[in-house]
Amino acid sequence: MTLALSDLVEELKTLRKGRGVFVRRIDERVGAVLRRVCAVTEDDSPAEIRRKVCTRLENLARSLPADLRVAVMAAFAISPDARLPLYQDRVSWAARKLNRNPRTARRRIDDGIHHLAQLAAVSDPAPAARPPSWRIAELRAAMALDRDRPEVIQYRRIVAGTDGQTEFDLAVTAPSPSGVEVDLFHGGTLVDRGRAASDRFGFTLVLPRPLARGEAHDFALRLRLPDDTPMRPHLACVLTYPCDLLDLRVRFHRDRLPGTVRLLRKAFQRDIDDVVPPAEEVSVDHAGDCQVRFRDVTAGMAYGLRWDRH
Numbered sequence: 001m002t003l004a005l006s007d008l009v010e011e012l013k014t015l016r017k018g019r020g021v022f023v024r025r026i027d028e029r030v031g032a033v034l035r036r037v038c039a040v041t042e043d044d045s046p047a048e049i050r051r052k053v054c055t056r057l058e059n060l061a062r063s064l065p066a067d068l069r070v071a072v073m074a075a076f077a078i079s080p081d082a083r084l085p086l087y088q089d090r091v092s093w094a095a096r097k098l099n100r101n102p103r104t105a106r107r108r109i110d111d112g113i114h115h116l117a118q119l120a121a122v123s124d125p126a127p128a129a130r131p132p133s134w135r136i137a138e139l140r141a142a143m144a145l146d147r148d149r150p151e152v153i154q155y156r157r158i159v160a161g162t163d164g165q166t167e168f169d170l171a172v173t174a175p176s177p178s179g180v181e182v183d184l185f186h187g188g189t190l191v192d193r194g195r196a197a198s199d200r201f202g203f204t205l206v207l208p209r210p211l212a213r214g215e216a217h218d219f220a221l222r223l224r225l226p227d228d229t230p231m232r233p234h235l236a237c238v239l240t241y242p243c244d245l246l247d248l249r250v251r252f253h254r255d256r257l258p259g260t261v262r263l264l265r266k267a268f269q270r271d272i273d274d275v276v277p278p279a280e281e282v283s284v285d286h287a288g289d290c291q292v293r294f295r296d297v298t299a300g301m302a303y304g305l306r307w308d309r310h
Contacts, residue, residue: 005117005118005121007031007032007033008033008034008037008117008120008121009113009114009117010031011030011031011033011034012034012113012116012117013113014029014031015029015030015034015053015076016075016076016087016109016113017087018085018086018087019077019085020075020076020077020078020083020087020090021050021053021054021057021076021077021078022050022077022083024046025046026046026049026050026053027044027046027049030049030053034053037056037120038052038053038055038056038057039052039056040052040053054076054078056120057072057073057076057078057116058073058078060116060119060120061073061112061116063119064112064115064116064119067098067108068108068111068112068115069112070094070097070098070108071094071098071105071108071109071111071112072109072112072113072116074090074091074093074094074097074109075087075090075091075094075109075112075113077090081093082094088102091105091106091109092105094108094109114300115300118299118300134158134159134160134161134165134168134241135158135159135161135241135242135243135244136156136157136158136159136239136241136242136243136244136297137157137158137159137216137243137244137245138155138156138157138243138244138245138247139154139155139156139157139237139239139243139245139246139247140154140155140156140247140248140249141153141154141155141235141237141247141248141249142154142248142249142250142251143235143248143249143250143251144251145231145250145251145252145253145256146251146252146253146254146288149224149225149227150224150225150231151222151223151224151225152221152222152223152224152235153220153221153222154220154221154222154223155218155219155220156218156219156220156221157216157217157218158216158217158219158241159214159215159216159217160211160212160213160214160215160217161213162213163210163211163212163213164210164211164212165207165210165211166206166207166209166210166211167204167205167206167207168204168205168207168217169202169203169204169205169240170202170203170204170205171201171202171203171240172201172203172223173201173238180201180223180224180225180226181222181223181224181225181226182203182221182222182223183221183222183223183224184205184219184220184221185219185220185221185222186218186219186220187205187207187208187217187218187219187220188205188206188207188208188217188219189205189206190203190204190205190206190221191203191204191205191206205219233258233306233307233308234264234272234304234305234306234307235248235250235304235305236264236267236272236302236303236304236305236306237297237302237303237304238300238301238302238303239297239299239300240299240300241299242296242297242298242299243294243296243297243299244295244296244297245293245294245295246293246294246295246297246303247291247292247293248291248292248293248294248303248304248305249289249290249291250289250290250291250305250307251287251288251289252284252288252289252290252307253288254287254288257284257288258284258307258308259307259308260281260307260308261281261282261283261284261290261305261306261307261308262279262280262281262282262305262306262307262308263279263280263281263282263292263305263306264279264302264303264304264305264306265280265294265303266298266301266302266303267301267302267303272302272306279306282305290305292304292305
């Protein structure tokens with residue numbers, strides 16, 4: 001059985017409802033994937049299920065940043081001070097604890113849950129449940145905003161972590177329900193997996209042949225917005241795998257230059273639109289181009305550029 005991250009995320013979001021881990025029928029609330037992650041058996045009593053789930057989630061949360069740890073431990077009612085009967089009450093408690101508004105606290109909870117799922121996947125004791133291990137040696141992306149339809153040309157060099165790997169998963173966040181057009185220039189066959197979340201679309205790159213551990217593979221993509229789709233004022237990458245080098249370029253229309261361009265570095269994806277000064281400014285040259293580079297990019301965090309419209 002392969003551990004499906006999306007299924008685990010949904011089960012964790014279900015668990016946080018109501019009284020969280022203190023729901024009366026926890027045996028009905030804990031799904032199949034979460035049972036596997038927490039080593040729950042058919043013979044376990046509700047009290048034993050609760051103990052296993054609490055212990056496992058608390059251990060995983062120790063690897064999270066402090067704010068995400070506070071948020072998720074409150075969401076599931078594991079923190080003693082946050083054992084409130086309603087989920088919205090625990091969100092308010094987390095907001096006060098983090099000195100943030102409830103909207104931001106909800107984002108921290110969602111981010112923490114996604115990180116918990118990723119941590120559970122890589123620490124799953126069953127080897128077959130571990131997803132393929134990849135490293136992105138290099139990702140270069142160039143966005144052109146000086147034409148009728150904004151588009152991005154993306155080049156990636158990936159490195160296999162185990163022998164026999166044949167597929168590489170991709171996800172693209174689009175600013176409209178109709179998604180984004182993705183064309184593969186070279187490097188395999190692209191399979192559309194459809195919508196992965198409200199604004200996120202999944203793709204699988206099927207490689208031309210299996211790769212050996214440590215073997216590199218190059219591929220290139222073009223991404224374009226559908227006609228009449230407004231462009232969000234940022235170029236941000238949130239990668240599933242670690243990345244050695246991330247090189248991003250944006251070309252603005254010379255007659256419509258932005259007011260200010262600012263750096264996004266290790267931001268939470270849900271906070272991209274809320275990033276405000278004093279984020280570092282990035283210069284735009286006389287041709288309308290700007291460029292940034294990041295090294296040793298952390299998986300799951302956002303890196304890129306955000307600009308202000310006039």
